[in-house]
Structure formats: structure tokens, C-alpha cells
Amino acid sequence: MAASMTKSVRCAIYTRKSTEHGLELEFNSLDAQRDACEAYIKSQASQGWKALPPHYDDPAYSGGNLDRPALQQLLKDIDAGRIDVIVVYKIDRLTRSLADFAKLVEAFDAKSISFVAVTQQFNTTTSMGRLTLNVLLSFAQFERELSSERVRDKVAASRRKGKWTGGTVPLGYDATDKKLVINKAEAETVRYIFSRxxxxxxFGKLVEDLDAKGIVTKRRDTKVKKFNGGIPFTYGPLAYFLKNRIYVGETGHKEKWFPGEHAAIVDRKIFDQVQQLLASQPAAHKARRTASEALLMGKLYDDRGNRMSPSFSAKNGVHYRFYVSSALLRGRKADVGSVGRVPAAQIESAVLAALKTHQQQGQSESAPASIGDVERVVIASDHLLITTAGTADGDGANQEFRIAWSTTAKDAAAAMEDNVIPEVARNESLIQSIVRAHAWMDRLRDGAYESIEQLAEANRIHPKVVRQALRLAFLSPEVTWAILEGRQPTGLSLAQIPKLLALSWAEHRRLLG
Known part of the structure; x- marks a missing residue:
């Protein structure tokens, strides 16, 4: 009678093995763990314990994280209320991470789930049981970290002796018996790239030459397609390739290089000449990105879908701003749209003027359009396609309109010299204040800050300063463009702009000359 009154306790058995070794056996480690757990559950039959039919087995999964399919299914069944007790062979089968174990225990406690290790009989429903488990798990985590350190030390020692310890096999070599062996066909390609x-x-001419000859990165047979290689070279991978000291017979570890066991492909004299050439490239010839003045950063694209990144270059001490296609930055000239680069001042003024015209045709002047309203601008050789966010009093849908536009095709240096105003002719402090005002307006409009006071607190400035600065976001496009060009009245500064600036753009032009 007493036995019939015993409440049934549903027990889920979880098993795990770290490696694939031995899984092909008829009776493997997972089977042994399950047998031991089932035997323990049978010993508790008088308490109503019964093993659930589902198998929660994770073969070849690390205990260092919780990203395991069987464990995730176990947690789902716990949430569904199908389990009362979790039984494992040892606690490190469940996890080897103390932090993960704390999360699991918290989840178990929330559902009143008990946790039992067959060879280490503990009950997590008591504070002493949790303390003991935490102590044991700390040692398990210590053992795991110690093993990792041993592996890292072994790799470092092997690299110092010039041995290949695995990783991505570079072009020109094959990995055979844990050693790098020269691939004769690929080695000729490597020598050609260095000499060329x-x-x-x-880099630009080299990428064009490699594309014309069909030379691509090393092809690999991997399960993940994006790691298969065989893709055209771009600037970044090409720079890494030309600096790789493996090609002169060295092996690296943490930015230190040692004589390697493998044979060199490139003559050291040629390699040193390449390094000198790479180091001697004038900094002024390198396009560098600048975000402080780029009104269209993240919004401008060419007509083939490539983002136009803000950049600048310097000549004779003068900086010139422009936007350049990301495809051009990667050396993929064939993928560039009809406009590869454009002077920043020219495109920004065109967009501002288009916004004003569009507003006058279909919107009220009480809600001035700004760069912050622009979602996307697509630039082609003869037109701009501008997409703006929907207005608050409208249906919320984005609006798209097209305007005629053209630029004279010139080389980069000529385009910068003829179309971009030198920075020395502009009031940089005022320009940065305008950019900041538009950024703040965007954050307030998007709800990132609920009030000006909250915005001021986040930037550690007085709300009055924020309110005064925000008025610059409502300047007319003509005035904004005049400031960008440096055509504002001589001596005009931020303090000279009236504190209570009228919303009428005609008044803006009168006040600012």
C-alpha cells in the first residue's frame, strides 16, 4: 500500500564525451555512463525513481560551454515540466565551467529539479550539496585551464624549434605529416607575386595583373565553403601575403620569428626589398577614413551596391575629403559602380539642395529636412537616388526620389584638387558643431535619449549648451553648404549665431550674410 502511494520521480540521464575517439565501438563511453546511471536509478526504485526513455547524449562535444544539442533539449524539457531529477555519471559530464554550472543550478532550482552525480552523490537542493559541487567543479575548471596552458606552452616550444603546429596552410605549401612541404606549382605563383x-x-596594378592572369588565393577542401579559398586577391590579404615570413623559411609565434624546418620559397634578398617598398609607401598617398565631417557616412552607395566610405588625402599640407567605393578600397575595380570616388563637398551639397527642393514641393517648412532624414543615397554617373525616412505625421513609409546629377570624370588627384575645398579655408570648429548637432538630433529622434536633459547628462555638459548647439541642425541647406565651403562671413563663429535662431530659412540667409 505504501509503495503504491510513492510519487513517481522522472529521471533524465545525460551523457557526454569530449572526443570522437571510441564512438565507433559497439559499447562506448556513452553506453557505459548510461548503464551506471540506470543502475543507480534502479537502486532508488523504492523512492519512485524511473528513468525516462529519451537519450540525452552529446558525443564529441566540449564541456567548456553549453552549446550542445542534447543539453539544450534537456533544458527545454525541464522548462516543459517533464523532468524531476537529472542524473549524470560525473559532474564534469554536465559542464566544466564554474560560471555555466552556476547558471544551470539556478535554472534547476527555479523548477525544483535535483541534480545527482552517480560517482559523487550530491543533492543540489541543499546548500552543503551546492557548496561541495562548486568546490569540485572549481577543480574541474582548473584542470581544464591547466590543460589549455600545457597545449599553449607546447605550441610555443614547437614554434621556437621551427616546427609547423597546424593552422591555415599558406599558398605555396601543403601540409604533409605535420610538416610544410613546397607545392611546386603554387611556389611559382608565390615567386611571381613577389617579383611582380x-x-x-x-597594390592596385598588382591586383589588376593577378586578376588578368586568374591568380587567386589557395584552394582548400573544407566543410565550410567560406574557408575554401580560391577567391581573387584584395588589398588586405595581399598585404598580409607579402609580409608573411613563412616564405623565407621562418616560423612565427606572438610576433617573434624563428628558423623553420620547412624550405623557403622566396629569396631573402627579394623579400627584404618587398618589405622596404611596403614601408616606404608615402603616408600621404594612403586614403584614410574620417568620420568627423562625413555627413553621408554609412548612407552613400554606388549604383552596384558598394558602400562609399569617407576618406581624405593630403597634398602640400592641405587635406581633401572624398567618398570612395568599398570595392575600390578592396582593389576590385571591376566591381565598382559608375562612380568610384566623388568629392565629399560636391555630393553633400547636392544632397542638401535636393532635400530642400523636395521639402518645398511636398512638405511644410515647419519640419525642415536634414541629413538625419536620409536613409540611403545611391550615386550614379547621371543621377542620385535618395531615400528618406517617413514623416511622423505621415504613414511612416520611406520616400524615394530621383534627381539629375553629374560629375566630370577625373583621376583622384585632379578630382580632389578641382572640386574639394581645402580644410584650411573652413571653420573646422563650426563644421564639427554642425555635425554634432545633426548626430544629437538623430539620437533624440530615434529615442536613444528621452529628453535634452538626459542627452546632456550622458555627455556631461549643461542642458543649456545642448539646446544652443541643437539649433545648428536646423540651418538651411544653403547656409550649411556655405559653411562647409568656407564661404561664411569672415570671423563668423558659433557664438555669433543668434541664440534664438528663427526657423525661416530666408532669415538664416539674412542673419548669416
Whole structure:
């Protein structure tokens, strides 16, 4: 009678093995763990314990994280109320991470789930049981970290002796018996790339030459397609390739290089000449990104879908701003749209003027359009396609309109010299204040800050300063463009702009000359 009154306790058995070794056996480690757990559950039959039919087995999964399919299914069944007790062979089968174990225990406690390790009989429903488990798990985590340190030390020692310890096999070599062996066909390609760079002395010309000859990165047979290689070279991978000291027979570890066991492909004299050429490239010739003045940063694209990144270059001490296609930055000239680069001042003024015209045709002047309203601008050789966010009093849908536009096709240097106003002719402090005002307006409009006071507190400035600065976001496009060009009245500064600036753009022009 007493036995019939015993409440049934549903027990889920969880098993795990870290490696694939031995899984092909008829009776493997997972089977042994389950047998031991089932035997323990049978010993508790008088308490109503019964093993649930589902198998929660994770073969070849690390205990260092919780990203395991069987464990995730176990947690789902716990949430569904199908389990009362979790039984494992040892606690490190469940997890080896103390932090993960704390999360699991918290989840178990929330559902009143008990946790039992067959060879280490503990009950997590008591504070002493949790303390003991935490102590044991701390040692398990210590053992795991100690093993990792041993592996890292072994790799470092092997690299110092010039041994290949695995990783991505570079072009020109094959991995055979844990050693790098020269691939004769690929080795000729490697030598050609080094010698050709010395001839053309330009990444752009080298990429074009490699594309014309069909030379691509090393092809690999991997399960993940994006790691299969066989793709055209771009600037970044090409720079890494030309600096790789493996090609002169060295092995690296943490920015230190040692004589390697593998044979060199490139003559050291040629390699040193390439390094000198790479180091001697004038900094002024390198396009660098600048975000402080780029009104269209993240919004401008060419007509083939490539983002136009803000950049600048310097010549004779003068900085010139422009936007350049990301495809051009990667050396993929064939993928560039009809406009590869454009002077920043020219495109920004065109967009501002288009916004004003569009507003006058279909919107009220009480809600001035700004760069912050622009979602996307697509630039082609003869037109701009501008997408703006929907207005608050409208249906909320984005609006798209097209305007005629053209730029004279010139090389980069000529385009910068003829169309971009030198920075020295502009009031940089005022320009930065305008950019900041538009950024703040965007944050307030998007709800990132609920009030000006909250915005001021986040930036550690007085709300009055924020209110005064925000008026610059409502300047007319003509006035904004005049400031960008440096055509504002001589001596005009932020303090000279009236504190109570009228919303009428005609008044803006009168006040600012």
C-alpha cells in the first residue's frame, strides 16, 4: 500500500564525451555512463525513481560551454515540466565551467529539479550539496585551464624549434605529416607575386595583373565553403601575403620569428626589398577614413551596391575629403559602380539642395529636412537616388526620389584638387558643431535619449549648451553648404549665431550674410 502511494520521480540521464575517439565501438563511453546511471536509478526504485526513455547524449562535444544539442533539449524539457531529477555519471559530464554550472543550478532550482552525480552523490537542493559541487567543479575548471596552458606552452616550444603546429596552410605549401612541404606549382605563383610587386610597385596594378592572369588565393577542401579559398586577391590579404615570413623559411609565434624546418620559397634578398617598398609607401598617398565631417557616412552607395566610405588625402599640407567605393578600397575595380570616388563637398551639397527642393514641393517648412532624414543615397554617373525616412505625421513609409546629377570624370588627384575645398579655408570648429548637432538630433529622434536633459547628462555638459548647439541642425541647406565651403562671413563663429535662431530659412540667409 505504501509503495503504491510513492510519487513517481522522472529521471533524465545525460551523457557526454569530449572526443570522437571510441564512438565507433559497439559499447562506448556513452553506453557505459548510461548503464551506471540506470543502475543507480534502479537502486532508488523504492523512492519512485524511473528513468525516462529519451537519450540525452552529446558525443564529441566540449564541456567548456553549453552549446550542445542534447543539453539544450534537456533544458527545454525541464522548462516543459517533464523532468524531476537529472542524473549524470560525473559532474564534469554536465559542464566544466564554474560560471555555466552556476547558471544551470539556478535554472534547476527555479523548477525544483535535483541534480545527482552517480560517482559523487550530491543533492543540489541543499546548500552543503551546492557548496561541495562548486568546490569540485572549481577543480574541474582548473584542470581544464591547466590543460589549455600545457597545449599553449607546447605550441610555443614547437614554434621556437621551427616546427609547423597546424593552422591555415599558406599558398605555396601543403601540409604533409605535420610538416610544410613546397607545392611546386603554387611556389611559382608565390615567386611571381613577389617579383611582380617589385616591378609595378602598386597594390592596385598588382591586383589588376593577378586578376588578368586568374591568380587567386589557395584552394582548400573544407566543410565550410567560406574557408575554401580560391577567391581573387584584395588589398588586405595581399598585404598580409607579402609580409608573411613563412616564405623565407621562418616560423612565427606572438610576433617573434624563428628558423623553420620547412624550405623557403622566396629569396631573402627579394623579400627584404618587398618589405622596404611596403614601408616606404608615402603616408600621404594612403586614403584614410574620417568620420568627423562625413555627413553621408554609412548612407552613400554606388549604383552596384558598394558602400562609399569617407576618406581624405593630403597634398602640400592641405587635406581633401572624398567618398570612395568599398570595392575600390578592396582593389576590385571591376566591381565598382559608375562612380568610384566623388568629392565629399560636391555630393553633400547636392544632397542638401535636393532635400530642400523636395521639402518645398511636398512638405511644410515647419519640419525642415536634414541629413538625419536620409536613409540611403545611391550615386550614379547621371543621377542620385535618395531615400528618406517617413514623416511622423505621415504613414511612416520611406520616400524615394530621383534627381539629375553629374560629375566630370577625373583621376583622384585632379578630382580632389578641382572640386574639394581645402580644410584650411573652413571653420573646422563650426563644421564639427554642425555635425554634432545633426548626430544629437538623430539620437533624440530615434529615442536613444528621452529628453535634452538626459542627452546632456550622458555627455556631461549643461542642458543649456545642448539646446544652443541643437539649433545648428536646423540651418538651411544653403547656409550649411556655405559653411562647409568656407564661404561664411569672415570671423563668423558659433557664438555669433543668434541664440534664438528663427526657423525661416530666408532669415538664416539674412542673419548669416
Amino acid at each position: 610587386y617589385l616591378e609595378v610597385q602598386s
